[in-house]
Amino acid sequence: MKHVTFLYTLLIPILLNAQNEGVTSYEIDLRVPEKDIFSEHLKLGGKNFKGTSYEVNNFYISKNEKPSIPITGEFHFSRYPEAYWEEAIQKIKAGGINMLATYVFWNMHEEIEGEFIWNGNRDLRKFIKLCAQYEMPVILRIGPFGHGEIRNGALPDWLLAKPITIRSNDPNYLSYAERLYDEIGKQIEGLLFKDGGPIIATQLENEYQASAAPWGLTYPGQPLDYTSAERDKDFVLNGVGTSTQENPYADLGTDHMRVLKSLAQQAGIITPFYTATGWSRGAIIPNETLPVTAAYPYPTWTKSPDLSPFYLYADLHKTPDYSPVKYTVSDYPAFTAELGGGIMATYTRRPLVPAKSLDALINRCLGSGANGIGYYMYHGGSTPRGQTNFFSDEAFGSPKISYDFQAPIGEFGNINESFHRLRILHYFINSFSEQLAPMQTVLPKNSESIKPADTVLLRYAVRFKDQSGFLFLNNFQDDTQMTTQKNVQVNLQLEEGNLQIPEHGGFDLAVDENAIFPFHLDIEGLHLNYATAQLMTRFENSGTTYYVFFSPEGTSAEFSFRFDESFKMLSNRSIEVDQNSRRWLVKPISTNKSLFTFTKGKKKTSILVLSKEKALKSWLIPGPTESQLLFTDALVLKNEDSLKFISKGKNDFDLEIFPKTKQVPRLSFGKLNKLQSMNLFTGFEVHLPEAQLEFTSSRFSERRLVFDFKGGIPESLNDVFIKLDYEADTAMGFYDNQLVSDQLYLGMPWEIGLRELINLKGAEEMNFYFRPIYKDAPYLVDLKESAYFTGSTGKVLIKDIKFIPQYQTSMSLLSN
Structure with a gap:
């Protein structure tokens, strides 16, 4: 990605509220002096x-x-x-x-x-x-x-x-x-x-x-x-x-x-x-x-x-x-x-x-x-x-x-x-x-007047350099409820002309969501005017350069590219394209994943657009010359020549690979089934044998629990967690007469990993002692918002106990 130098005034018009009924417009003036950067004074590096x-x-x-x-x-x-x-x-x-x-x-x-x-x-x-x-x-x-x-x-x-x-x-x-x-x-x-x-x-x-x-x-x-x-x-x-x-x-x-x-x-x-x-x-x-x-x-x-x-x-x-x-x-x-x-x-x-x-x-x-x-x-x-x-x-x-x-x-x-x-x-x-580090911050004129309690006004800022940059948006505030931002436009006032995001209408931003939208960025020689999707990563694979975006929760993705006759846009059923002499306007149809490609000679640049839910399951696997994206609920750890998958509570999970691959990976443990042909991704189902745990718990009294770990943790597992849903002032876990774990009750279940205790210390039994919440405890000011806290005081409540296995397997790295 390179900084853009404009040769002509931008032609995208500024659309006024009268032309966009129901749209709330904001603006920010980016016609400011360039940041002064110097280093002679610093004795660092x-x-x-x-x-x-x-x-x-x-x-x-x-x-x-x-x-x-x-x-x-x-x-x-x-x-x-x-x-x-x-x-x-x-x-x-x-x-x-x-x-x-x-x-x-x-x-x-x-x-x-x-x-x-x-x-x-x-x-x-x-x-x-x-x-x-x-x-x-x-x-x-x-x-x-x-x-x-x-x-x-x-x-x-x-x-x-x-x-x-x-x-x-x-x-x-x-x-x-x-x-x-x-x-x-x-x-x-x-x-x-x-x-x-x-x-x-x-x-x-x-x-x-x-x-x-x-x-x-x-x-x-x-x-x-x-x-x-x-x-x-x-x-x-x-x-x-x-x-x-x-x-x-x-x-x-x-x-x-x-x-x-x-x-x-x-x-x-x-x-x-x-x-x-x-x-x-x-x-x-x-x-x-x-x-x-x-x-x-x-x-x-x-x-x-x-x-x-x-x-x-x-x-x-x-x-x-x-x-x-x-x-x-x-x-x-x-x-x-x-x-x-x-x-x-x-x-x-x-x-x-x-x-x-x-x-x-x-x-x-x-x-x-x-x-x-x-x-x-x-x-x-x-x-x-x-x-x-x-x-x-x-x-x-x-x-x-x-x-x-x-x-x-x-x-x-x-x-x-x-x-x-x-x-x-x-x-x-x-x-x-x-690209981001040299970009300076510019705030809208009303930035100093906005207070943390203001839940309606749009919170936004820009970082930019040489007319290229990112629009930052935030709709989260601690300890209060924000308002959904609906049908919002932001007008960027630049030296070389104005840019409105989006071109027509507005975008939405859900409560508690945030976003970073790029504008005037060079994508492998292709000029991106703006996107109402967040840029996530860039990588190379099999001669194609991939740029990956995701749509923030509640926001529809839209991409405006400057029309350039030297590029050809490949048709795709997963997107809608509005083209004129000035720009391509691209809107993904699928809310989960879409892909579109531009070519220039033999060079291919592809844009992958994901939902945020899908992006949260993505894992970038870098290689010396080529990289891949994996999508799975499991945790993915990269070793020198393999990937380790750790899956908490699930012995079956899906694995999707992008770009598609003809290779079938091999697992160190468990079975791998290829899923039927998937659009864009190659999909597999990972099946690991279900663990049989010989752990038990018993309640000795209102305040005391006893856990029996005889049988230990099976070698095939990475760990086992106790998930303890309780209500008390404090909880303390003892092994061999020593306090080994504790929690000040937070209004949520407590999860305790057992592998250190069992594998390293040889524990077969663990005892817990609880103290009840007393009336008018000072921390109740924090617990009152918890969905788990019933408000009981004076008693210890043990609501549920689960033993959760953490599965693991490995597979060799893939190459296309």
Whole structure:
């Protein structure tokens, strides 16, 4: 895709409301000065011996001199079983994530002073090597302070006993920080970017002078004592928010960050990028650290739900979220690296994060100029127990074990709806970031007057460069009900003429839906005036270039191409075409899938249009020269020479392949039946033998359940989940007299993966204890909207128990 230079004024007319009865028209003026992009001031980036290079300017990051948009997924290796790290990385990559962030929690590695632990689930080196194996770049968050809902924000308990000032340039504190960095440096030696390894960035400290965690050593009823330098205690926040006070010790904060960077480099931790928390006046090193920002629409550190501003478009390159900030905003890219990929429940607050809120948030951030996005968390986990205490942030009211976070990939590796909704957006970013990253944001004139409570006005923004760009639309807002957008037109006022989307009439956008519509884009030399469908990906196969679009829920797809005599459009019964001397107007007839093709000489360009429901089942399987799309309800993981399918609860599932193939794949386990001839796709039915589980449950009393796992998990399965539909205040699972799992009730069923417990620990029995919800519990403010919560208090309700097998099989990669 190339930027378009117009040679003549566009001829598509502007249709007024009088000519389009019932249409609601909006406009946006794109006749603005071009974005000023510069880089001389920044001491960031680098090149390794393999020739791979990273650069950064004030607007975007480049890899090998091409603009790119990092998509960062947070995953904590120390919160997940070492035996399943490889699968976790595969899942993260399958979701379209192109960079992984992970914490090195100091207290997990040096719980006892001077005794470092780097084995088992804390084997940092092994984890980074696995990231290298799957070509997954890493941001290493080295602390010393880490937060992450870890006890003391990852500071070891023994620091509280020392006569030092933490998180400051106190020489005694720095000596401990230096020792930590030296140990980390030894573990990652040879695995840094400069050595050809995957570690491309280092985060120094975390939320420094912005927020802190409570010390874990506390007393019931006592106000929390926060882990900040004494001088900063009056200025740091409880959680992520907007700072209202300017810290008079800000310069000391900058000095401390400089010292930490120096200590890290002395320890051999040398990376192209150093990042730092930029929100809420967080301290950075000017021009030497990349400030990253955050957005949490469902915070647990507020007293009740409220409408957040994070679903209203803004110019993040002028005003970041949680402003004011300490740095010069226009000097750095807008890297929204800590977006709430869910939220962690606390005892007093338990908001449910709807799956549709996540892709709406990313749409809004991209439309607002973000050139880097990241999720905290993307993959959940379980916080381990230490030798002396639980490592979880008990003082803050976190679960003692669970760190599910309602993330796209949950605590036990379970795939949630948000994973699929984000994946198709990640495909778009990964395919078109070279075009999107340099595009500046323009907002409509009324953007500043729209408030989160406004549910009727259209929310929209544009990113464009050289007259080419994307129209961003969002119809989601947290904690309220939006209005369906019906019969909407958007008029783009450009230097070279006006463009109306759509040409006639209007488009609809369903409640809670969002969309990204391209305009004036070059598609292999063919000029796309606009589309009311969302661009998902681009790939090559058998000499044809495929562009894949999908129709947002409630929206009819329409494509306007500039007429070009050098192209020939192949007739197709699945579309309607209106052609005149100016353009082809293409409307798919099928609401599920349609394909149409343009040819120019021997070159073929095909447009595949899917329903969003179909797109959510799509999996892009990249190859060295050719790629394919697979469609299935199963999770698809790519190995070097095979695909692994994981199907939760279904031993039979369909598999469709696009483009069509004559090959019949072979399964490692189970049977494959080819379906009758299908239009566009080659279809198969996968049949796996139904698992016979010997698991039982019994209710010992109102508050106690006993599960028997004798017989274990059959070797043919990937995992088995308990799905426990219950109602209680808290639920706790015990094995061998130890708490191994827990949940603060969220108003939804609890699913617990059993393979670690059974396969790794040899469990045959697990006992659960429940505590009833009490009247006027503070978290009832969050449960009231749940469809699962009946409102009962004072009793424990066990409504249903299921054991769900997770099937698996593999097949070799196909080629046409």
